[in-house]
Amino acid sequence: MTSEPTQRPIGVAVLGYGNVGSEVVRILRNQAADLEARVGAPLELRGVALRRISSDRGIPEELQTTDAESLVARDDVDVVVELIGGIEVPRKLILSALNSGKSVVTANKALLAEHTGELAEAAEAKRVDLNFEASVAGAIPVIRPLTQSMAGDRITKVAGIVNGTTNYILSAMDETGADYSETLAEAGRLGYAEADPTADVEGYDAAAKAAILASIAFHTRVTAADVYRQGISEITADDLASARALDCTIKLLSICERITTPDGSERISARVYPALVPSTHPLATVNGAFNAVVVEAENAGRLMFYGQGAGGAPTASAVMGDLVMAARNKVHGGRGPRESKYAKLKVAPMGDIPTRYYVNMQVADRAGVLSAVAAEFAQHGVSISTVRQEGEGEGARLMVVTHTAADSALSDTVDALSKLEFVTAVTSVLRLEGTEQ
Amino acid sequence: MTSEPTQRPIGVAVLGYGNVGSEVVRILRNQAADLEARVGAPLELRGVALRRISSDRGIPEELQTTDAESLVARDDVDVVVELIGGIEVPRKLILSALNSGKSVVTANKALLAEHTGELAEAAEAKRVDLNFEASVAGAIPVIRPLTQSMAGDRITKVAGIVNGTTNYILSAMDETGADYSETLAEAGRLGYAEADPTADVEGYDAAAKAAILASIAFHTRVTAADVYRQGISEITADDLASARALDCTIKLLSICERITTPDGSERISARVYPALVPSTHPLATVNGAFNAVVVEAENAGRLMFYGQGAGGAPTASAVMGDLVMAARNKVHGGRGPRESKYAKLKVAPMGDIPTRYYVNMQVADRAGVLSAVAAEFAQHGVSISTVRQEGEGEGARLMVVTHTAADSALSDTVDALSKLEFVTAVTSVLRLEGTEQ
Numbered sequence A, B: 001m002t003s004e005p006t007q008r009p010i011g012v013a014v015l016g017y018g019n020v021g022s023e024v025v026r027i028l029r030n031q032a033a034d035l036e037a038r039v040g041a042p043l044e045l046r047g048v049a050l051r052r053i054s055s056d057r058g059i060p061e062e063l064q065t066t067d068a069e070s071l072v073a074r075d076d077v078d079v080v081v082e083l084i085g086g087i088e089v090p091r092k093l094i095l096s097a098l099n100s101g102k103s104v105v106t107a108n109k110a111l112l113a114e115h116t117g118e119l120a121e122a123a124e125a126k127r128v129d130l131n132f133e134a135s136v137a138g139a140i141p142v143i144r145p146l147t148q149s150m151a152g153d154r155i156t157k158v159a160g161i162v163n164g165t166t167n168y169i170l171s172a173m174d175e176t177g178a179d180y181s182e183t184l185a186e187a188g189r190l191g192y193a194e195a196d197p198t199a200d201v202e203g204y205d206a207a208a209k210a211a212i213l214a215s216i217a218f219h220t221r222v223t224a225a226d227v228y229r230q231g232i233s234e235i236t237a238d239d240l241a242s243a244r245a246l247d248c249t250i251k252l253l254s255i256c257e258r259i260t261t262p263d264g265s266e267r268i269s270a271r272v273y274p275a276l277v278p279s280t281h282p283l284a285t286v287n288g289a290f291n292a293v294v295v296e297a298e299n300a301g302r303l304m305f306y307g308q309g310a311g312g313a314p315t316a317s318a319v320m321g322d323l324v325m326a327a328r329n330k331v332h333g334g335r336g337p338r339e340s341k342y343a344k345l346k347v348a349p350m351g352d353i354p355t356r357y358y359v360n361m362q363v364a365d366r367a368g369v370l371s372a373v374a375a376e377f378a379q380h381g382v383s384i385s386t387v388r389q390e391g392e393g394e395g396a397r398l399m400v401v402t403h404t405a406a407d408s409a410l411s412d413t414v415d416a417l418s419k420l421e422f423v424t425a426v427t428s429v430l431r432l433e434g435t436e437q
Helices: A019-030 A032-039 A068-073 A088-100 A111-128 A143-149 A162-178 A181-191 A204-218 A237-245 A310-333 A369-379 A407-419 B019-030 B031-041 B069-071 B088-099 B107-125 B145-149 B164-176 B180-189 B204-218 B238-247 B312-332 B368-381 B407-419
Strands: A008-015 A045-049 A079-082 A105-108 A156-159 A249-261 A267-277 A288-295 A301-308 A353-361 A384-390 A398-403 A421-431 B012-017 B045-049 B077-083 B103-106 B155-161 B248-260 B266-278 B290-297 B301-308 B353-364 B386-391 B398-404 B423-432
Touching: A008 A019, A008 A088, A008 A310, A019 A045, A032 A045, A032 A204, A032 A310, A045 A068, A045 A237, A045 A310, A068 A088, A079 A088, A079 A310, A088 A105, A105 A111, A105 A310, A111 A204, A143 A204, A143 B019, A143 B145, A143 B290, A143 B312, A156 A204, A162 A181, A162 A237, A162 A249, A162 A288, A204 A267, A237 A249, A237 A353, A237 A421, A237 B069, A249 B107, A301 B069, A310 B145, A353 A369, A353 A407, A369 A398, A369 B012, A369 B145, A407 A421, B012 B019, B012 B069, B012 B312, B019 B031, B019 B045, B019 B180, B019 B312, B031 B045, B031 B312, B045 B069, B069 B088, B069 B407, B077 B088, B077 B312, B088 B103, B088 B107, B103 B107, B103 B312, B107 B204, B145 B204, B155 B204, B164 B180, B164 B238, B164 B248, B204 B248, B204 B266, B238 B248, B238 B353, B238 B423, B353 B368, B353 B407, B368 B386, B368 B398, B407 B423
Parallel strands: A008 A045, A008 A079, A079 A105, A267 A421, B012 B045, B012 B077, B077 B103, B266 B423
Antiparallel strands: A156 A249, A156 A288, A249 A267, A288 A301, A301 B301, A353 A398, A353 A421, A384 A398, B155 B248, B155 B290, B248 B266, B290 B301, B353 B398, B353 B423, B386 B398
16 A cells, blocks of 8 residues: 655755754765665765854765754755754654654654653644654664564563763763763763763763653653652762672663562663762663663563764664665655553652662761661661671771662661761662663 | 554453463453553453363353354454464464454564565555564563564564573583483473473574564564474584683574675675684673573664563563553544555575584594695685694594585585594584674
8 A cells, every 4th residue: 555666866854064964974985886776776875954054074064054944845845854853843853844744853862751742643634754763872773673573462670871972971981980070071071072072971961862762662652751860960989889899880870670569560760970889780881982781671671782882974874774764764655663651550659660779879988887877778678688897997888778669768867867867978879770670 | 544442341352361461361361451551552362362271271161162254253252362382273263363353463473474574464465463472582672672663674684592591501501511412301390391492492483483583673574494404403512611711601593684795795694503603792791591682773783682582471571561452542543554565675694604614523643734734715705714633543533623614615625524544533513603704
């Protein structure tokens, strides 16, 4: 029931000409013959929307425009590739593209994490594609495996390192022993951190990706506001040293999980925080600017996807895959999977999520401290896994690793501990992931 | 240009009721509501073709049939899931399904490695889907990432551990120091090896998968006969000990690669053999019955996919993904990617492939042996990377690791060495993969 193949060229508009946009344009030109064979028709670049037209961009001036809106509106544009970033401007451009029956490819996680619903509905109304493989984990295929390959399975958990900047910083801190601000500055010098690194280091980028992953894994609409978020800016060199002492490392994780509440109802959790990860866990060895996503499903078991999560060419690879698929559908008929939100699961508040804590305290060096601290945990119903005492006098410390408990019970315990007279300071509180129990 | 959604149920026929078939039937029943929401119409099991009807199979007798042909021919069957195994019988059933306009899902790598062309043409003629995600690497999404997510990239290499039986045996030999036949027997007892393990241990299964991977990675029709193949039955405990001494392990690899010949023309290589892999390589830590596939592409860089490559439930997960996608297309119109063979690249003979060798020789314990051996390598134009001498008298040994050379030059060198008077025996020849140079 699909239309017959046609050889009419597929017109492509590229919005944005940064790292990724320029790579997309390069590939469109250098691989034209391959792309034509794969699509079934030539891909023709109709124009590139950018801030300022210039003769030294490596693309003919007549293909450059500062008027993205008019480019999107052209009749000979079939697929719009949005690589501008930001939210309001691309949102309007994408809606206008979809509303006029053009398919859209975007890598814009911030936009998707807020407005997937509205965009997906526009795509649905016109029966066109809205593809966004490049929005999570760069070159690593994650969206398509989750929405297609695993469409017949029941995904229980997705846990990933999906932000290259923070992973670079944490890996470097672990390697060098340097502190956070020093390492962040170095990351900036090397091009791994932006001038304003807030979106990365405070976990907003990872949270947007968690919202996208949770939406597609659990067939439920999840937005960035639903995601519990904590960044890495308070991680210290001491935290990494403590992690090593526990044979762990620290990773900023985006976690999406199916939770069954005590009363038996099904909830989902989407959360981002730096966590201790045992060095034997597959995510522990994902270092530098690399990304990895672990997926657990009822029948498939545990899968891992690993690769380059950022950078111009790797992200362009994912964008080009989306573009070829959208163009193929324009030629042969048919569509990729649309938004699936039938499950409509509620997002559980962070306090309800079962987690494990690692707590590092400076304590008075006197008898009975350990037993008082242990009593405080017990009173909140939290069971302790291991305790280590270290140092003497001013430097006396207690390090506690708990078993699993409700996150609220754990954080209440930490609050209570910090008020105890002989606890001088709670110097570090980190969750522990990737362990049993 | 697709048909309007319909709520007509999608009829499913399952051919074969072994490990995978029974899991597929279980999932179809237990997850019916989820599957209906994902497909857009209920999936209804029309029948299961099996060898012998019986009341104790957990499926109503009226759904069981020994007549697969009539089941496939039923008007109310829209998608046929082939899980019989073998070649001739499933080939005819699949052709008859495709010819009557039904989509097909199969996990049958042996069949695909021989007859993809014929099957793909039948699917094309009727514009239906032929999905085979489960044919390579069980639950791990590989086919869809290669054909869709990376459709806009240029894949240069695919190297994978895609046979669980041999990986279990090699991992166990590495761990225990036991020899091959002992470990194979143990694998049989534990259910990791079949009664007749030939297809696995001689690399036929891995070669079929290499043919499938090479076909889709390089847009060229590659059959099992094009794949150079060597199994693991001659790997000894000594080989594994030597590998450890070189900080390597031994893995049976399926390798698909783009090669540029000295005269500048493009060829592909598809090959299967046990190889030394450095312990720092991502494939070195893939142990037991797990599978992993590393993909290298011009823009994406290096990606790795990891998970369970065999077993009823994991394989059923991949089958169900294919089934949901085929059923969605029946409901909404459209098709998945069809066979892509436009590139028509030639397969290079093994002798032309650049490889590295590890050669272990028993030699006479006398002066000048090393220089004579080195001269033999030099004469064949092969450059040596490292040499180690060990033992004395009867036990004197030379272990040589070469730089990269044409495989024919390397094997000619080994032939020549074995004829040297002071070389008592060439005890081990293995290729080295996953290194530079």
